[in-house]
Amino acid sequence: MHIGIMLLTKVFLYIALGFAASRLGWSWIDKIAVGFVDFALFALIPAYIFLSVWTNPVSFQDALSTAAVASAVILGGSLLALAWVRREKLSFRSYALPEIFMNSAYLAIPLNTVLWGSDGATYTIIFNTVNTIFTFTLGIWMVSSQKRASEIFEIPVIYAVVFALALNVFRVEAPSVARQASGIVSLIALPAMLFFTGFRLGYIKKNIAFLAVKGSALRIFGGFIIALLAAYLLRLKGAPLYVCLITAAMPSAVNNYIFAERYRADTEFAAASVFVGTLFWIIILPAIAYFVK
Numbered sequence: 562m563h564i565g566i567m568l569l570t571k572v573f574l575y576i577a578l579g580f581a582a583s584r585l586g587w588s589w590i591d592k593i594a595v596g597f598v599d600f601a602l603f604a605l606i607p608a609y610i611f612l613s614v615w616t617n618p619v620s621f622q623d624a625l626s627t628a629a630v631a632s633a634v635i636l637g638g639s640l641l642a643l644a645w646v647r648r649e650k651l652s653f654r655s656y657a658l659p660e661i662f663m664n665s666a667y668l669a670i671p672l673n674t675v676l677w678g679s680d681g682a683t684y685t686i687i688f689n690t691v692n693t694i695f696t697f698t699l700g701i702w703m704v705s706s707q708k709r710a711s712e713i714f715e716i717p718v719i720y721a722v723v724f725a726l727a728l729n730v731f732r733v734e735a736p737s738v739a740r741q742a743s744g745i746v747s748l749i750a751l752p753a754m755l756f757f758t759g760f761r762l763g764y765i766k767k768n769i770a771f772l773a774v775k776g777s778a779l780r781i782f783g784g785f786i787i788a789l790l791a792a793y794l795l796r797l798k799g800a801p802l803y804v805c806l807i808t809a810a811m812p813s814a815v816n817n818y819i820f821a822e823r824y825r826a827d828t829e830f831a832a833a834s835v836f837v838g839t840l841f842w843i844i845i846l847p848a849i850a851y852f853v854k
Contacts, residue, residue, distance in 0.1 A: 642661050
């Protein structure tokens with residue numbers, strides 16, 4: 562529980578710094594944000610994903626079931642998001658991603674590791690890998706206005722995932738320098754993305770904030786229920802079950818904001834979803850932890 566609170570505190574700190582910058586009227590940061598999005602998509606995020614997957618050895622026992630639950634959560638969440646945006650009369654392209662893709666790495670990996678040890682880390686990496694693949698394939702297709710399949714292959718994250726998985730499968734041990742680089746990249750990438758998310762929060766309107774509350778509830782509770790049903794059908798038990806339930810109930814990922822910036826979706830809603838979802842998650846974290854324990 563302590564590690565969860567500590568991570569959430571850091572998330573809010575970085576977001577708060579960005580929000581303060583926007584309220585101070587530092588409009589020049591907006592221009593930096595545009596350039597940062599490309600840097601994040603083509604350098605920081607691929608490096609972070611590659612190093613995190615490679616430096617965390619994955620045992621493939623029960624991996625297929627964990628991957629199946631993760632896939633069910635994302636595909637089922639896509640259907641829930643479609644139903645929600647139609648009911649609210651919103652654009653699917655602009656509003657769906659924050660309800661579908663969760664923070665399966667920055668919050669989930671440390672928390673599940675503390676709760677379930679090395680097994681927790683292993684199964685969370687599997688879940689995160691599936692989420693990453695869907696995010697940078699299906700997610701890009703969903704948010705793109707042109708719906709070109711080639712856009713999926715223009716961003717190097719997919720190549721980073723495939724290469725890292727190959728190294729994992731063939732048991733190529735990551736050298737110490739790669740582990741050090743992983744720590745350095747995470748120290749740069751995640752705080753920077755959260756800072757720019759907070760900066761965008763300074764521009765949100767009340768109606769967007771209200772939508773973010775409803776969308777965040779759908780993301781967290783919808784993901785949890787779908788994971789529970791899928792895990793029951795697959796008869797998951799122990800650490801794989803608990804990891805799937807906790808990770809499926811994570812708040813919206815900051816990558817959704819990065820996509821909104823690049824593909825000109827609703828950046829205010831994406832930023833608000835990250836903030837509101839994380840705040841909401843603080844409230845329900847004890848209940849979820851108690852349930853899975």
